[in-house]
Amino acid sequence: MPRLVTSSCLTVSALLIAACIALPLCSTAAQAADTATTSNSRQSLPRVIVLATGGTISGTADARSAIGYNSGERTGKQLIKDVPDIGKFATISAEQISNVGSQDMSDGIWFQLAKRIDEIFARGEAEGVVITHGTDTMEETAFFLKNVLHSRQPVVLVGSMRPGGVVGADGPNNLLEAVEVAASPQSKGRGVMVVMNDTIHDPRWITKTNTTSVQTFMSPNAGPIGYVDPASVRYVAPATEARPSGFTLPAAGQLPRVDIVYAHSNMDASQIDHAVADNAKGIIVAGVGDGDVSKAALSAMERAAKMGIVVVRASRVGTGFVNRNVEIDDDKSGFVASLDLNPQKARLLTQLLIANGVTTPAKVQDAFSTTY
Template sequence: MQLPLQLPLQLLNPLKLVTGLGLAAFVSLSSLSGCAVAQPAKPTVVILATGGTIAGAGASAVNSATYAAAKVPVDKLLAGLPELASVANVRGEQVFQIASESFTNDNLVKLGKRVSALVKQPDVDGIVVTHGTDTLEETAYFLNLVVRTSKPIVVVGSMRPGTALSADGALNLFDAVSVAASKDAGGKGVLVTMNDEINSGRDVVKLVNIKTEAFKSQWGPLGMIVEGNNYWFRAPVKRHTAQSEFNIDDFDVLPAVEIVYGYGNMPRSAVDLFGNAGVKALIHAGTGNGSVADRNVAALQEVRAKGIQVIRSSRVPAGFVLRNAEQPDDKYDWVVAHDLNPQKARILAAVALTRGVDSKELQRIFWQY
C-alpha cells in the first residue's frame, strides 16, 4: 500500500508524527484508531443575580447613563451570552431584583447565607454575584468577611445597561465567570471583575460614576483578564473568607451602625441624633486624617460614654487614618478605620459587633481585616 503524499514515512515514527504534523493531526489520527482524547469536565459556576445596571434597560441605544436598573432577569442575561458555555457549566438564581442603592442589612445577610450554602456543595466550583455598582463594594467586602471558603467568589456589575452602545456588562460577566471557574482564583478572597481588572473586594471602591473604569483600588488591582485568561500581579494580605474569624452561619441580624459625615460648619446635631437612636457604633467620616471638628469632640465623647463604639474614618478617597493623630484615640477609647472608607468601615464594625467585641478587640479587627 502506498502512503499519501501529505503523510510521508513519518507515520512510521509516532514522535516525529506529533512534532511534524502538530497535535491536531495526532488527535485526528488517534480518533481514527479508536483512541479519542477525553475532554476534562468543565467547572460549575452559579450566578446569583441581585439586579442593578447589569440587569438594566434604557429607552434607546444612546441611553448609557439614563435607564431603569434591575429590569432583566438572570435567565435572559444568560441567554444573551451563550459564550459562557465554553467556560463553565453555568446556572442562575434570581436572589433579588433591585437597584443596589436600596440594599439593606437584611439583603446582605440573605445573600451571604445563600453564597455560604452554595460553596458547601461539592458540585459548585465558583460563585458570581451580579450587583448594582452603587453599593457593590460594600457587598463584596461583606462577603469577603463572612463566607468561609477558598472557592472563588466574584462580584460583578456594569456601568452601562445592556441596551446601550458599547455596553460593558456582557464582557464583565464573561470575565467574572472565567475567573470564578479558574482554580488560580481560589483562596484570594472575594474578587470584583470589571473593566478587564481583577480587584480585591476589600480594597476596591467606586471612584467614578459615569465611566466604565469606575472601580479602582488605591493599592492597585490584583490582576487582569484578557480573553478569558487571568494574569495575576499581587495577592491580598488582609484576613478574608476561609481565614476569617467571622461566619455568616453564626448570625441572622447585623447590629445598627451609622455614619456621620464631616464637613466645614458641621454641627453636633447628627452625632447627637444617632447617639440617641440605639446604634451600636458610629462611624465619623472625618476630613483629612479623620479629623473631628472641635464642637463634635465632646459629642463623640458623650456617645462613647454610652457604650457606643466611635470609629474615625475619612471622607478622603485614598490614604489611611493614623491612630492618635489629629485626635488622642487612646485617651477617648476611639477606634480608627485604617484604610477603610466610611461605608466599608460600617460593614466591618457591624460584622465585628455580632460578636460583642470591646474597643481593643475592634481596633485589632480593623488592623487585620
C-alpha cells in the first residue's frame, strides 16, 4: 500500500507539473489565435479615409451665448477618437484638408478635395471617403464634387448642427453613420451623398432648410434616397446611372465669376447692371415665384444676355421648379431656366459650364436638364 500511495503521488505530481508547463503554452497559443483573428478581421474591413475641412462638427462651444461656438477648432483625427465604435465598420484614417467654417469654403478647397479624392480611388487607397464639413455650404460642395469626380465610389459628406461638448451634440452619431454608409457594400456605385440625422440625400436635391434644427437637411422636391442607423443602411431609391465627369477644372484653380442677384418688390436694374460692371460671366437671378422679376430688372437681364453673359432664372422659393416660357419668354430673351436647381447650385453648374466653354443658352439649358 505505501508503494501505491507513493506511485499515485508521483503520478499526480507529474500531471501537475505537465499542466503548469502546458498552461502558458496553451495561453500563448490562444492569444496568438485571437491576435490572428483580430488581424484578419481588420484586413477584411473596407478602408475609409476621412477628409476633414472644418465646420461645426469640428467646433467647440463658446460662452458668449447659450448656443455660441467656434467652427473648425478640432482635427479629423480628434473627431474619430470621439466615436469609439466607429472602427467596427471600417479601417479608418484621417487627413486634414482645411479647418474653416463652411462660410469660408472656397474654390481652392474644392479643387484640393476633388484632386485628393480622385487620387485615393485611382491608387486604390480606400473603398470610401467621408468628408467632414460645415452645414452652411455643404450642399454646394456635394453638388460640385458629384459633377467633377471621375469615380462613382462612395463619397459621403457629413456635418453637425451642434458643436462637440454640448448637450445633444449630433456630430459623433452623424460621423459614425457616414462611415457606415461609405463602407457599406450597398453604397458601391452611388458616388457622392450627404448623411445627416439618420438620412441619406442626393446632392442635387438636398438643401438646408432651418438655421439651427438638427433636422435641417431635406430634399423637398424628391425626398431622401435612404436611411441609416448604427445597425443598418437602407436605400429607397436606385443608384443613378454611372457617368464619367464631363468637366475639366481650370488650371488656374478658380472658377469663373457668376453672381447671384436676389429679386424683391420694387426691384430696379442696379443689381444686375452692377454684376455686369463687375465682369461677371454669368448671373443667377433668384426671382420671385417661378423665377419672375420686375420689368426694370427684366430689361437689364436681356441687356446682359445680349452681351454674351449667361443669365439663369432661378427662384428664391424653397421648393418647386422654374419652368421655361411661363411668364417670361426665355426663348426670345436668351435666358436659361434653372428647373429644380436652387440659386446656389445653379451658380455652381453655370460656373462649371462656362469654365468648359459652354455658354450658349441652348447648350446651358440642356446641361441643366441632363446633369447630375
